[in-house]
Amino acid sequence: MYEKDGEKYFVVDGHTHFWDASPQNWVPGQEEYAKGWIECFHAYQGLGPPDTHWPIDRFQKYSEELMMHDLFEVGHVDKAIFQPTNLRQWYVDGFNTTEADGAMAERHPGRFLVNTTFDPREGEAGMRAFEERVKRYGCKGVKLYTAEWRGDSRGWSLKDPEAARYLEKCEELGVRNIHVHKGPTIWPLDKDAFDVSDIDYVATNFQGLNFIVEHVGLPRIEDFCFMATQERNVYAGLAVVVGGLMHARPKFFAKVMGELMFWLGEDKLIFGADYAIWEPRWQVEGFVDWTMPADDELSDFAPLTVVQKKKILGLNAARLYDIDVPAELRVEDAPVVEPVGVPGP
Amino acid sequence: MARTAPLPVAPSGDLAAAVRSALDTVRDPELDEPVTDLGFVERLEVEAGRVVVRLRLPTYFCAPNFAFLMVADAYDAVSSVPGVVTTEVVLQDHFAAEAINQGVAARAGFVASFAGEAVDELDGLRADFLRKAVLAGTDRVCRALTAAGRDRAELAGLTLGDAPAGADRERLRARRHELGLPAGDGDPLLVDSWTGAAVPAGELTRHLGLARLTRTGQEANSAVCRGMLRARYPQVAEEEGRS
Numbered sequence: 001m002y003e004k005d006g007e008k009y010f011v012v013d014g015h016t017h018f019w020d021a022s023p024q025n026w027v028p029g030q031e032e033y034a035k036g037w038i039e040c041f042h043a044y045q046g047l048g049p050p051d052t053h054w055p056i057d058r059f060q061k062y063s064e065e066l067m068m069h070d071l072f073e074v075g076h077v078d079k080a081i082f083q084p085t086n087l088r089q090w091y092v093d094g095f096n097t098t099e100a101d102g103a104m105a106e107r108h109p110g111r112f113l114v115n116t117t118f119d120p121r122e123g124e125a126g127m128r129a130f131e132e133r134v135k136r137y138g139c140k141g142v143k144l145y146t147a148e149w150r151g152d153s154r155g156w157s158l159k160d161p162e163a164a165r166y167l168e169k170c171e172e173l174g175v176r177n178i179h180v181h182k183g184p185t186i187w188p189l190d191k192d193a194f195d196v197s198d199i200d201y202v203a204t205n206f207q208g209l210n211f212i213v214e215h216v217g218l219p220r221i222e223d224f225c226f227m228a229t230q231e232r233n234v235y236a237g238l239a240v241v242v243g244g245l246m247h248a249r250p251k252f253f254a255k256v257m258g259e260l261m262f263w264l265g266e267d268k269l270i271f272g273a274d275y276a277i278w279e280p281r282w283q284v285e286g287f288v289d290w291t292m293p294a295d296d297e298l299s300d301f302a303p304l305t306v307v308q309k310k311k312i313l314g315l316n317a318a319r320l321y322d323i324d325v326p327a328e329l330r331v332e333d334a335p336v337v338e339p340v341g342v343p344g345p
Numbered sequence: 346m347a348r349t350a351p352l353p354v355a356p357s358g359d360l361a362a363a364v365r366s367a368l369d370t371v372r373d374p375e376l377d378e379p380v381t382d383l384g385f386v387e388r389l390e391v392e393a394g395r396v397v398v399r400l401r402l403p404t405y406f407c408a409p410n411f412a413f414l415m416v417a418d419a420y421d422a423v424s425s426v427p428g429v430v431t432t433e434v435v436l437q438d439h440f441a442a443e444a445i446n447q448g449v450a451a452r453a454g455f456v457a458s459f460a461g462e463a464v465d466e467l468d469g470l471r472a473d474f475l476r477k478a479v480l481a482g483t484d485r486v487c488r489a490l491t492a493a494g495r496d497r498a499e500l501a502g503l504t505l506g507d508a509p510a511g512a513d514r515e516r517l518r519a520r521r522h523e524l525g526l527p528a529g530d531g532d533p534l535l536v537d538s539w540t541g542a543a544v545p546a547g548e549l550t551r552h553l554g555l556a557r558l559t560r561t562g563q564e565a566n567s568a569v570c571r572g573m574l575r576a577r578y579p580q581v582a583e584e585e586g587r588s
Contacts, residue, residue: 036405036440043404046576047569154462219375219566222477222559249568255561263558296492300557 001329002076002313004288007306010329012317013071013080013280015179015214015239015272016112018104019096022061027092034090041277044240047248048278062276064104072111075273075280078314079323081113083143083179083214083272089150102137113321115141115179120162121150127169134173140321141177142170143214146198158198167206177210177320178202179237182217182224196223203231210320212270215240221256225263229339235268235320236260238312242271243278246286254293258301265339266308270317287313307331356391360428364389364396367422374414374471376567377478377520383567384574384581385415387437394430396423401437403573409441410467413458416449438577475524476538481560482517483535487553489513497553501546506530 002009021038023031042059045052054062071077082101086094094100098116105112114137118130133139147155156163158180170178182196196217203211214237217224228234241260245253260269271287273280292303304312310331318325368389371380380386380400388399398419402412416434424432434449436442441459448458456463486508487500493509505521505528508514521528526541533543535552544552575581 033440040404040406043573043576047572152461219562219569221562221565222480222555225558226555244569244572245565248572249565252561252565252568256565259558259561262554297488300554 010314010325011077012314013077013273014270014317015083016080016275017096020061025091030090044277047244049247070279076284084117098133115143117143118166143179145181158202171208179212182213196227200227203234212237229263237270239272239274242283266311269312271313361391363426367426371418371422374474397433399435403570413445413455416445420449477559478520479538480556481563484556484560485513501549503534505532
């Protein structure tokens with residue numbers, strides 16, 4: 001919970017990780033990729049305030065105690081949602097697995113929601129293991145990383161028939177929240193690697209599921225927004241938007257927030273700090289303090305209200321995940337607000 | 346406006362100047378900005394007609410299709426400069442550097458360079474980016490028009506020649522021309538970036554919203570790329586400071 005100027009904010013961090021990218025966990029022969037991956041993440045941290053930058057060794061592998069401190073003791077977070085990224089091709093025990101997240105969640109009851117993942121290339125055995133993980137950890141969401149390497153394969157698509165079988169299983173098991181990484185990827189090599197048309201396709205076919213596009217499709221925010229105006233069950237995951245832009249590029253942050261409000265509206269935006277790339281503390285505090293600058297270039301956009309900030313920082317995620325919000329932190333009778341963006345054809 | 350960072354190694358002489366000008370025409374296809382402005386050229390060596398260009402990118406995992414386009418375009422631009430005898434373009438610190446560098450040097454094309462991993466050449470990707478560049482450029486000239494007192498509602502009836510003369514208009518004209526869209530002074534200011542048809546008045550709000558959004562996406566991405574490059578290569582900030 002964060003309190004500022006007499007207003008109380010219930011904070012759900014919709015995007016967090018407990019990873020191990022230390023050299024001891026690098027797969028022999030894949031060291032270059034394992035090292036490149038975590039150094040790429042570490043470079044992203046450079047977009048946050050200087051006093052929040054970590055040395056690379058701490059960044060590669062941080063302790064459970066540090067994470068609990070950064071999220072819950074000083075980070076104002078009430079509930080955090082683990083989003084796994086396996087990357088077993090490069091990391092012996094995986095980079096950030098459901099199992100590692102789940103074990104930590106069990107040691108700290110009431111703090112975390114554990115999302116799992118699936119990979120349609122894993123066939124029947126994968127389906128059984130997926131169902132076991134969902135039941136074991138009470139998952140209400142999955143995080144999909146379609147660019148995951150697997151043997152000679154450089155990724156998969158939500159349009160694949162095998163993916164549909166998994167999404168049907170999600171509906172059956174009550175896994176309603178499908179988080180999809182849409183951001184910098186390296187696959188498919190010769191296609192538009194940030195293409196969101198597969199989200200469009202499955203959002204139409206699976207009306208009972210919510211599709212949360214992580215990183216709002218950056219750098220293709222235009223494709224994402226345009227698609228999202230046409231699908232009622234598509235949401236924007238703000239991981240990277242706040243962490244990557246609010247401090248480093250405030251003007252662009254204002255534009256991106258303005259566009260997301262314009263095209264999607266206040267009920268579709270989900271805050272996520274993307275720990276340990278960035279800590280939640282400065283993001284929550286900065287977002288509450290943030291106002292739309294007075295600028296001709298931003299004249300199409302309204303300022304964010306306190307109620308809108310409360311929705312984005314926690315209440316929207318609480319709605320998707322059935323998180324019980326203390327009475328004094330709710331927004332009474334908040335109407336669902338339609339965005340002012342222009343509907344698609 | 347981005348300032349042009351001086352190249353860290355600045356060989357002197359007419360040939361070096363011509364090679365630098367050639368590199369100024371090479372754009373990151375997605376950001377629609379010159380690689381020289383972005384700081385992607387780490388080093389340029391020109392000696393007795395032999396040119397070596399060393400490129401660097403914001404991350405180890407930058408998409409190889411974009412990287413390939415930039416390396417190939419740099420190769421083509423430099424090797425076409427009169428007086429250049431040999432051209433070598435070296436992408437550094439990238440997971441696919443070896444395949445890209447060898448493929449470009451052998452003029453092998455993208456598919457051949459990534460045997461078994463790619464099925465399409467990159468022309469379609471380039472056209473996608475050009476369409477985005479047209480939309481983003483449309484926002485730039487339209488903002489200049491409304492700032493000069495034009496009413497937004499009038500924009501659907503204007504021509505490209507009505508836009509304020511200057512770099513933004515000419516950049517938009519060039520991108521439209523490259524896509525085969527009408528690009529003369531008498532052609533409509535607002536055209537569908539796929540068909541070239543004039544945007545009807547009823548579609549104006551949506552078209553301008555999409556133009557604004559596309560520009561925001563392009564510029565936000567440029568901001569992230571510049572920030573990442575500076576984080577990865579601390580010397581970039583110093584190089585920019587010398588401009």
